[in-house]
Amino acid sequence: MRYFIKLAYNGTNYHGWQIQPNASSVQETLNNALSVILNSEINIMGAGRTDTGVHAKEMFAHFDYEPKFDTKSIIHKLNSYLPKDIVIFEIFAVSDEAHARFDAKKRTYQYYISTYKDAFSQDGSWYYHQNLDIDLMNQAAQLLLNHTDFQCFSKVNTDVNTFNCTISEAYWNQENNQLIFTISADRFLRNMVRAIVGTLVNIGLHKISLSDFSTIIENKNRNEAGFSVPAQGLYLTKIEYDYV
Numbered sequence: 001m002r003y004f005i006k007l008a009y010n011g012t013n014y015h016g017w018q019i020q021p022n023a024s025s026v027q028e029t030l031n032n033a034l035s036v037i038l039n040s041e042i043n044i045m046g047a048g049r050t051d052t053g054v055h056a057k058e059m060f061a062h063f064d065y066e067p068k069f070d071t072k073s074i075i076h077k078l079n080s081y082l083p084k085d086i087v088i089f090e091i092f093a094v095s096d097e098a099h100a101r102f103d104a105k106k107r108t109y110q111y112y113i114s115t116y117k118d119a120f121s122q123d124g125s126w127y128y129h130q131n132l133d134i135d136l137m138n139q140a141a142q143l144l145l146n147h148t149d150f151q152c153f154s155k156v157n158t159d160v161n162t163f164n165c166t167i168s169e170a171y172w173n174q175e176n177n178q179l180i181f182t183i184s185a186d187r188f189l190r191n192m193v194r195a196i197v198g199t200l201v202n203i204g205l206h207k208i209s210l211s212d213f214s215t216i217i218e219n220k221n222r223n224e225a226g227f228s229v230p231a232q233g234l235y236l237t238k239i240e241y242d243y244v
Contacts, residue, residue, distance in 0.1 A: 004094050005061050005091050009087070011052070040065065048239075055124070105241060108184040109188070109193045116129070132204030140199075141183075143210065168186075194228040
């Protein structure tokens, strides 16, 4: 049988989601825990990959396991076994053809900027004290919806077949001393959100104009786009499926 698992994690102590040599990853940690609890070698497939230090408030993955089991009991055992920075919310059976990565219809990320220094939020947001023109940044964010090729925001030398993504929403709002950027799309490129935020910050500083922003996207050159903001402010917040 195939099962979906819904989880969240603080990415501070991990080199991203995906298994890699000589580095701690969320995928490997969860594989090991499931293999011990279910007494069988388990290999999970995630809905996507988060980079080093990036967090997930909602992540889905799937794994195959034939014997039936009590999901509530396994969730309790997993949460007791796993490190404190990984939490399991749900485990539920799906069809054998269901795929956590390929069936995802939309993904949403949020980026958090703290406008004042806070000793308790250093690992969960980026402290940036300069004044930003949020209205102008929101105007630029709306321009993203007019484009589909985002090569300029992708990590160079990445192994992808296309740089096309369909962005359905992108906007900033302010909550007390935090600026929050929300963006949703059918897929994201490596480093894409952090590069977009860095470029929008340059817009907010009046370093580049709205027309410059459109030209950067059209030129498809990563060197023309803005800096990549720190990973600790980025969260994967929602993944949507037709059947979940």
